[in-house]
Amino acid sequence: MDQEEARSRILDAAEELFYGRGIQTVGMDELRAAAGVSLKRLYQCFPAKHDLVEAYLRRRDARWRAELAEHVSRHAATAEDRPLAVFDWLRTWFADPGFRGCAFINSFGELGPVSDGVTGVARHHKQAVHAYVTGLVSALPVGDPALLAGQLVLLMDGAITTAAVSGEPAAAEYARTAAEALVAAARAAGPGAAAGPG
Amino acid sequence: MDQEEARSRILDAAEELFYGRGIQTVGMDELRAAAGVSLKRLYQCFPAKHDLVEAYLRRRDARWRAELAEHVSRHAATAEDRPLAVFDWLRTWFADPGFRGCAFINSFGELGPVSDGVTGVARHHKQAVHAYVTGLVSALPVGDPALLAGQLVLLMDGAITTAAVSGEPAAAEYARTAAEALVAAARAAGPGAAAGPG
DNA sequence: TTCCTCCGAGAACGATCGTTCTCTACACTA
DNA sequence: TAGTGTAGAGAACGATCGTTCTCGGAGGAA
Numbered sequence: 001m002d003q004e005e006a007r008s009r010i011l012d013a014a015e016e017l018f019y020g021r022g023i024q025t026v027g028m029d030e031l032r033a034a035a036g037v038s039l040k041r042l043y044q045c046f047p048a049k050h051d052l053v054e055a056y057l058r059r060r061d062a063r064w065r066a067e068l069a070e071h072v073s074r075h076a077a078t079a080e081d082r083p084l085a086v087f088d089w090l091r092t093w094f095a096d097p098g099f100r101g102c103a104f105i106n107s108f109g110e111l112g113p114v115s116d117g118v119t120g121v122a123r124h125h126k127q128a129v130h131a132y133v134t135g136l137v138s139a140l141p142v143g144d145p146a147l148l149a150g151q152l153v154l155l156m157d158g159a160i161t162t163a164a165v166s167g168e169p170a171a172a173e174y175a176r177t178a179a180e181a182l183v184a185a186a187r188a189a190g191p192g193a194a195a196g197p198g
Numbered sequence: 199m200d201q202e203e204a205r206s207r208i209l210d211a212a213e214e215l216f217y218g219r220g221i222q223t224v225g226m227d228e229l230r231a232a233a234g235v236s237l238k239r240l241y242q243c244f245p246a247k248h249d250l251v252e253a254y255l256r257r258r259d260a261r262w263r264a265e266l267a268e269h270v271s272r273h274a275a276t277a278e279d280r281p282l283a284v285f286d287w288l289r290t291w292f293a294d295p296g297f298r299g300c301a302f303i304n305s306f307g308e309l310g311p312v313s314d315g316v317t318g319v320a321r322h323h324k325q326a327v328h329a330y331v332t333g334l335v336s337a338l339p340v341g342d343p344a345l346l347a348g349q350l351v352l353l354m355d356g357a358i359t360t361a362a363v364s365g366e367p368a369a370a371e372y373a374r375t376a377a378e379a380l381v382a383a384a385r386a387a388g389p390g391a392a393a394g395p396g
Numbered sequence: 397t398t399c400c401t402c403c404g405a406g407a408a409c410g411a412t413c414g415t416t417c418t419c420t421a422c423a424c425t426a
Numbered sequence: 427t428a429g430t431g432t433a434g435a436g437a438a439c440g441a442t443c444g445t446t447c448t449c450g451g452a453g454g455a456a
Contacts, residue, residue: 021311024222027443038404039445049444105359106307109299112363113219122363150372151353151379158356161303165310165320174348178380181349185379225413236434237415247414 001037007045010035014056019103023053023110050117053107057121060103065128072136079139083152083183086133087176090159094169101164102157129153142186151182199235205243208233212254217301221251221308248315251305255319258301263326270334277337281350281381284331285374288357292367299362300355327351340384349380 013035017026028049032042046052068089076085093099100106104122111118133156134149142148159175211232215224226247230240244250266287274283291297298304302320309316331354332347340346357373 022308024308024443025312028445029443039406040404043445100311101303101307102359105299105303105363108307108363109304110220110222110308113298114223119363123365126360126363147372147375150369151376154356154360154369154373154376155349155352156356157359158352158354161300161355161359162324162352165303165306165317165324167321171348171352174345175352177345178349178352178376181380181383182376185383226415227413237436238432238434241415 001041003045006035006037006041010037010042010045010052011056011059014052015060016098018053018056019060019106020098020100023107050115053111053115054117054121057104057107057118057125061121061125061128064103064125065132068129069132079136080183082136082139083133084176084179086136086152086156087159087172087179090156090163090175091169091172094159094163094172099164099169102160105157105161126153126157129156137183137186140183140187141190142183143189143191144186148182148186152179155179155182199239201243204233204235204239208235208240208243208250209254209257212250213258214296216251216254217258217304218296218298221305248313251309251313252315252319255302255305255316255323259319259323259326262301262323263330266327267330277334278381280334280337281331282374282377284334284350284354285357285370285377288354288361288373289367289370292357292361292370297362297367300358303355303359324351324355327354335381335384338381338385339388340381341387341389342384346380346384350377353377353380 010031013031017031017034028042029039031052032039035042046055068086071089071092072082072085075088076082104125107118108122112122130149130153133152134145137148137152138145140148155175155178159171162171163169208229211229215229215232226240227237229250230237233240244253266284269287269290270280270283273286274280302323305316306320310320328347328351331350332343335346335350336343338346353373353376357369360369361367
């Protein structure tokens with residue numbers, strides 16, 4: 001087996017186990033078995049468990065954002081649809097049987113206080129998502145795209161955690177209606193618009 | 199030392215350590231030392247660690263919601279102010295040096311998949327907060343209080359997690375402005391109001 | 397074939413953790 | 427004063443975990 005393939009299989013197993021059951025709950029030997037590699041190979045690829053944890057989070061960050069962006073660009077016809085398509089994608093994600101909330105929030109809650117690496121990756125992920133959403137709303141005629149993006153990101157994280165804890169995907173619907181209202185309000189206060197009533 | 203006092207000191211230490219560093223990171227012996235009780239006493243009060251974890255979460259749930267309700271009832275003059283006062287309280291909480299996100303989301307992310315007890319307490323907490331917010335918005339002339347409450351709860355959870363991961367309390371401001379917009383939109387669509395433009 | 401190198405399988409090691417057990421000291425009762 | 431029950435201090439136990447080490451075998455080069 002190639003070193004490259006071993007690394008990929010280890011990361012696949014790590015993503016399934018770490019995301020599904022938590023990081024500290026999964027031992028290196030169970031991970032080795034799930035990946036189908038030897039312990040020696042595992043430590044060749046990742047010298048310590050925290051290296052594997054951070055690599056898992058980094059890969060998941062890239063893939064998660066790529067899937068989100070692909071769904072948005074594929075399903076949103078106009079610039080107005082794009083921010084809302086984010087929440088449609090969330091709904092399909094919540095319905096996935098393996099859904100268990102945000103991997104970065106979970107990892108941060110579990111290891112943030114004792115791992116600067118985990119904290120850094122989680123923070124980077126949230127910043128990247130924020131930047132992506134800011135890009136989406138910047139195409140809209142709103143007065144303060146940064147404000148609207150910040151609000152939408154709150155709805156995203158709130159929906160993710162609520163859906164995870166409650167076990168029901170309905171949070172995506174609430175978030176979408178809230179996003180519609182916030183986008184509408186931002187457009188009403190957009191450049192060239194009169195000040196709102198009050 | 200009284201049994202009652204021992205129990206209280208243990209729960210105090212558990213809350214500080216579990217919330218601040220995570221549950222699995224804190225051992226029973228460190229907890230015993232922080233509480234200033236003997237190991238025998240510790241296991242008399244809580245026969246196993248998971249008993250202590252669930253007791254910690256239940257007590258924190260009650261206290262957290264009581265503090266929130268007290269702040270709202272004390273600082274909000276009118277029914278219109280009450281939902282927004284929630285976010286003012288969040289802002290002060292985020293600024294606390296010990297703030298580290300939502301104890302229930304953190305615990306759920308760490309132990310949810312392997313502990314039905316933790317999952318149950320986290321779910322109960324979120325349902326109770328939802329019920330409280332529903333009560334707040336039910337006093338407002340809005341068409342669908344349950345919908346607005348669901349939206350506001352998403353903003354709360356999103357703000358809490360964003361503030362925790364980013365380490366900056368600014369999320370509370372975004373959440374408050376979003377809450378204002380959502381309340382205004384719900385009032386515009388409230389009972390007796392004409393349908394909105396669109 | 398013989399040697400060298402690499403790999404997988406899994407034992408082993410040291411540390412930690414949750415939990416229990418032992419020992420000693422002290423307060424209270426007859 | 428002798429006896430009894432209880433508490434604290436901390437050793438001990440069994441399990442688990444991250445990590446390293448050992449052993450035996452496979453494959454290529456001379």
